[in-house]
Amino acid sequence: MKWFSLVASVLLLGTAAYGASLNRDITFEQFKELYGKQYTAEEEPQRRAIFEENLRWIQENHGKHGAGLEVNEHADLTAEEFSSMYATLNQEAFLKSPLHKEFVQVPESDISVALPAAFDWRQQWNTAVRNQGQCGSCWAFATAATVEAQYAIRKNVHVTLSEQQLVDCDHRPFQGQYEDHGCQGGNPIIAYAYVQQTGLVEESAYPYQARDGQCQSSTVNGHQRYHVSAGRELPFNATDETIMNSLHQIGPMAVLIFASDNEFRFYRNGVIQNLRPNSRQINHAVTLVGWGTEDGQDYWIVKNSWGPSWGESGYFRLGRHHNLIGINNYVFYPVL
Helix, strand or coil, X not given: CCCCCCCHHHHHHHHHHHCCCCCCCCCHHHHHHHXXXXXXXCCHHHHHHHHHHHHHHHHHHCCCCCEEECCCCCCCCCHHHHHHHHCCCCHHHHHHCHXXXXXXXXXXXXXXXXXXXXXXXXXXXXXXXXXXXXCCCHHHHHHHHHHHHHHHHHHCCCCCECHHHHHHHCCCEECCEECCCHHHCCCHHHHHHHHHHCCECECCCCCCCCCCCCCCHHHHHCCCCECCCEEEEXXXXXXXXXXHHHHHHHCCEEEEECCCCHHHHCEEEXXXXXXXXXXXXXXXXXXXXXXXXXXXXXXXXXXXXXXXXXXXXXXXXXXXXXXXXHCCCCEEEEEC
8 A cells, every 4th residue: 555655754854843842833835845745636635635634633531541642654544554564473373373372481480689779681682773664564673683783792793684685585384384474464483484594694794674575695695694493482571570681681682562553653752641551452563672760660672663763762761561552472682
């Protein structure tokens, strides 16, 4: 579904142009200019109506879940369109996956250390926030980010790995089924098996295109590849303490969440609170990097893959203790 085109280079410029209170009073014409939107004469009235409905929602709900909201590049999409483009992880397929069932779970009792009140892996490992675009490749971004983090933490090797290689090449057959599906969705736990077997090349060798493509085997075979030896999964609905201990000792982790709510789609800043507590729904993969506390509110720090203009420079903070948007349910990491 391609109703419009994006000009990514205007995103950060737009933030400066319209100010820090970004876009709760923006007009449709300003929105088009800011995000480089282009429509046919036939579709523009439809996109305008969707934008105005989303704008009203943002104005009426700003701050209700503890976080600031704003118009962003997704404001001309319906909720259904947004989910089909940006939140495509298939929960049913994931739960049925034989590889998911084979993954080694880490018992909660195996990990226990004294924890600081706040911790943030970005102080030791920090790669730029990337943008998956209109391609359901969140799983590839979370996979690449966690593998990059392990190389930085364990070997002091700082690389930016290719998500496009995963999109194009990770169609690993298992018992007659393909587990990852490029821009139609996939899962980090399946992708780790591909990285273990084949390895990832650097982004510069195999750049991101935000679309499905033919696997460039010659590129993969002709460059240095970075492998993992295994993947690990924490127990389902792990406690905050288990996740924090694991995160602190091991490194950033891939987590699965539900990302279709407007409160998340239009997130700007602050700590998201009371959004889908104890949810078991998932449709998006992100990277957990730390935790902290602000004004008595404990939170997680999480890296998204919707570009640096979304949220807090591409990150979001989510309240702890209540498994909000399902963040405690599925937590994974690679082992070098």
